[in-house]
Every structure is written in C-alpha cells, then in structure tokens.
Amino acid sequence: MSESPTVSSPNRVEQLRALFAELRLRYPKPLASGASAAPPIADANLYEPGQLVQIFDPSIVTRVAEGGLDADEERKSGRRRQIARQLQVSGHQRLLGACVTDALTERIAVLKASHPNFAEVSEEIAREAVLAQFGNASVTGLRLLLVGPPGVGKTDYALRLAEALGVPMQLVSMSTAQASAHLGGSDEYWSNTRPGAVFEAITSGRHANPIIVLDEIEKCRLSHVGSGGDPLGALYQLLEPRSAQIFCDRSVLWLPIDARHVNWVATANSTEGLDPALLSRFVVFEIPMPSAEAHHAVLQRIYTQMLREFGVQDRLAEALRPQDLDALSGTSIREARLLIRRSIAAALQSERDVIEVCHTARAPERRIGFC
Structure with missing residues (x-):
C-alpha cells in the first residue's frame, strides 16, 4: 500500500x-x-x-x-x-539590541569623553549596562530626561547614544505633537486611523528596545489644548514597566504589545509645567553648558566627522585652527554644524586646504527645531 x-x-x-x-x-x-x-x-x-x-x-x-x-x-x-x-x-x-559587550562598554566610554557635560548621563548608562549583564544582557528600559538650555547639545547626545548602543532611533518633535495619537495611536473608529510611534517602532522594526527621543517635551503642553488630547497621556503607561508590558495602541486595541524594553530619552529646556507624576517616571539630569575647552573638543569632533562623511580627510587640514575655534565660540551644536559644513564647502570650492570660519558667515539665529 x-x-x-x-x-x-x-x-x-x-x-x-x-x-x-x-x-x-x-x-x-x-x-x-x-x-x-x-x-x-x-x-x-x-x-x-x-x-x-x-x-x-x-x-x-x-x-x-x-x-x-x-x-x-x-x-x-x-x-x-x-x-x-x-x-x-x-x-x-x-x-534585544544593545548587547553588553566590551565593544559596547568602550563606545559608552567614548561617548562620555566626547560629551563631557553629559558625563553623569553616560555613567548612568554604564551602570545600566553592568546590571544588564545579570539580566537579559542588553541595555533596555532607559528613562532619561535631559534638561538644559538651548544649544547645550541634548538632541545631539541622544542621537550619539543611539549610535553607541547600535539600536534604531525614532525622534518625535513634541513641539509639533498635536494629539495623544502621536505616541499612542488614533481611535480605531476614525476612517484615517493609524498606529502611533511606539507600536510602529516595535512591530515594524527588528528590535524590542529602540530608542525613542522625545524632543522638547515641555513644549507639547502649549500645543495640545483643543487638539484631541494630551500628547503625553500615553507616557504614563509606557514609562511604567508593568503597564508598558500590556500596552494597547488605540488604533490596534485588540492586540496588547510588550513595550517595556523601549529606551526613552526626553529633552527639555526646563521642567516647568511638567506633571510631577510624569517627572517621577524619568531619571532627570540637569545638563550644564560645556566649558570652553569641552566646547572646542566637541567642535573638533564635529569637524573630523564631517571630513570623514564627505571623504575629504586628505584634502583639508585635520584640525580646526585656534582662530576658527574662536569664531565658533558661543555657538550651539546645531549652528556650529552648519557653519563648519559651509566652511568646508567654501574651502573645497576655493581649492584651499584649510577652512576659514568668520563671524560674517554666521547663520541667522533660529530657535525653532532641535536644541
């Protein structure tokens, strides 16, 4: 048969x-x-x-x-x-990305050296990496709030942290977040319903522990009035590990997802107006302005990175000159990046081997966007 x-x-x-x-x-x-x-x-x-x-x-x-x-x-x-x-x-x-290895420990140390005014934050991350070795062996569940004046480099640090950990990063500009749907999704009964940033970051990506950066978190309080809900409302659940483990996006209410591993980094110019109950869910760090020496070190790093980015290390001087550093004194990280980029382009255009940064090339002051 x-x-x-x-x-x-x-x-x-x-x-x-x-x-x-x-x-x-x-x-x-x-x-x-x-x-x-x-x-x-x-x-x-x-x-x-x-x-x-x-x-x-x-x-x-x-x-x-x-x-x-x-x-x-x-x-x-x-x-x-x-x-x-x-x-x-x-x-x-x-x-679970951000696996704790010698290489990760070294990258955190490099991050601490390159951003000296964020030393306490880097030390906190290093401590979390030590604890992770006795758990799931990955850095997960960070809840960091970086508070400091505009131009101190908060967003830049968050981006570099994502690079150091080697996990995906999603940046949410809270100054333009108009409703709670931004993070937690919109109600399913709407014809244009769609999931929020958290559901998308986890289910559409490869990692359970991406970094979600909430930029200028204090400004969303001014923008949400009459906009359909508090943009921070979902955070009360998402920042608590037990409740984040059964998080339901309002657009996909039938499927709880485990969001407790997400790494959160929020930035703010001040904590004024933020709910104490929300602040208690973060580890809050007051970020000082960098010293002149530290600021110069950051500028040199930016310049070196740009030379590599454009592949012109062999065409331009390997370091900024003292007069260029003086010309960049007092600039924010954002403005310094733009000025250095423009100066590199001008040097290449003129076939010079050094850049020249001068006050007349300063970008106009704009405080809208990342800080």
Missing part, C-alpha cells in the same frame, strides 16, 4: 513561519535609503546577536487573521485582518 502524502500541520507551519521570521531578524538586509535608524555599528549583513523576546501573543494575531474575532463592520474587520497578516509575516518576537 502506498503511503499517503504528508500534510503540513498547523503547528509545523507556525514553526516554519517563526524560523523564517528569526532569520530575517538575525540576518537583516541593509536598511533602505531614508530608513529611520541609528547608523549600524557593524556590517548590516552579519549575524546580529541578542535575546529574542515575545512582543505580542501570536494566537491573537492568528485568530484575527482568520477572521475569528467578533463580527464587526467590514472596514474595521478587513483592516484588522490586514494588520494581523502583516504581523504573522514579521513574527511575534523581536531582538
């Missing part, structure tokens, strides 16, 4: 689907142009280490994909099935 053909069981299909999802996480393709992520620390085609953690219950997604939830209007149920099928492809697990 001939044997009947083997039929793949549902469990076998799920196992294969999980295997393919893990392979996509471990051996990622290079990021597409314009992708919002920190520059990779290593070759994007190499195997990426890190513990896999479950971010949602796959059985819920399976039921929704098969139309197993309560009957509902076609638009809503159809959208749910589409989301569920997408999640089936990407899988219910994500990597």
